[in-house]
Amino acid sequence: MNICVFCSAAELDSVYTEAAREFAELLGKRGHSLVWGGSDSGLMKVVADGVQGAGGRLIGVSVEFLRDVARPDTDEMAVAADLAERKALLLDRADAVVVLVGGTGTLDEATEILELRKHGMHSKPVVVLNTAGFYNGLQQQMTRMEAEGFLPVPLADLVSFADDGPQALELLGA
Template identity: 65%
Template sequence: MNICVFCSAYSLDDRYSAPAAEFARLLGEGGHTLVWGGSDAGLMGVLADGVKEAGGRLVGISVELLKHKAYDGADELVTTADFAERKAQLLMRADAVVVLVGGLGTLDEVTEVLELKKHALHDKPVVVLDTEGFYAGLRTQLERMDAEGFLPRPLGELITFADTPAQALEQLKA
């Protein structure tokens, strides 16, 4: 499976980097391909290193502005002109999407993917690995949108949440 992962490009505390490394190991050992933002920084670098060390394939989709942070050693590295083109390439090359902890860029990416899925422009699974309850607020907001009729499809058809890396991968396989 080609699995797109959205996550932080910042170096984070072990409580966030350890689950990212475990998820990367599971991807690589499972023979999956990581499709990610192409960076060697922060959690992106942790993911790429872990997938590569475990025997997986790496497809990086970088952006011109950040090409100086591109991961050296990706099996394939594409540089796009801007973030919009990068998001389109990430989704196009993926069979599924996983969201790890991240900042505004990650939030932008997951909401765009959900908006496209809401309109049936793709039907790829989207799983949030909710490490340390990081996305509890997002989950609460999405549940409220669902309960109050703001979503044309049930929330469970758009996104699922996992507590562990193994659970996230199992949800993708389901």
């Protein structure tokens, strides 16, 4: 299974990096391929190192203005002209999506994927790995959106929230 992971390219606290590393190693050990933003820095590097070190394949999709921080030792690497094309290529290459901790870029990627799913543009499972409760606020907001009629489909049909890597993979059916 090709699993797209959205996450930060920033250096983060060990509570986040250790959880990401454990999840990445599970992906690699189970024979999954990582589809990710292609960066060789921060949490993206941690995830790529973990997958590759455990025997998994790396499928990167960088963007032209970040070409200089793209990981050189991938199995495949595409370079998109802009962020919109990058998101489309990431989704196209993936069988499923997992959202790890991140900033506005990660949130942008996650919400676009959820919007496309809401409109039936894809049916790939989406799981948010809620490390240390990082996405509790997002989960609460989405629950409110559903309760107040802002989501035309049940929240459970859009996204699942997992507390750890094994649960995330279980929710993906991986």
